[in-house]
Amino acid sequence: MLDLECALPSSLACITDRIEHTVDYGALVERLRRFALEQPRELVESLAEGMATVIQMEFGVPWLHLTLTKLAPLPGAEVGIAIERGE
Numbered sequence: 001m002l003d004l005e006c007a008l009p010s011s012l013a014c015i016t017d018r019i020e021h022t023v024d025y026g027a028l029v030e031r032l033r034r035f036a037l038e039q040p041r042e043l044v045e046s047l048a049e050g051m052a053t054v055i056q057m058e059f060g061v062p063w064l065h066l067t068l069t070k071l072a073p074l075p076g077a078e079v080g081i082a083i084e085r086g087e
Contacts, residue, residue: 001078002032002051003067007086009060023059031058044068045081052085063087 006023008014013022032051041047048068055061069080 001069001071001080003069004055005065006055006061007063009062023061028055028059044070044079048081048083052083056085061086 008022010021013019031054035051035054036047039050041050048066051068052064052066055064055066063084063086065082065084067080067082069078071078
C-alpha cells in the first residue's frame, strides 16, 4: 500500500484549475506501478527510495513524504517504511 503526500511543483493550478499545471496523479500512479513491475526489488526500503526518485525527477515534486506498507506479511501485522525527501 502506498501513501503519498507531496508539495506541488507550483501554485499555478490553484489559480487556473488546469491539470497541466499540477501533478497528474493518475499518470503518477501508473508510472509507479510500471516502475514496481519493471524493476523488482527485494526490500521495501529500496522500492520506496526508487519511487521517491521517480516522483521528484519525473514529476517535478520538490518535497514528498512517502509511506510504503507491506500488507499482512504476518497474520494481523503490517510493516513498512516512511521516507521524506526534498525541501
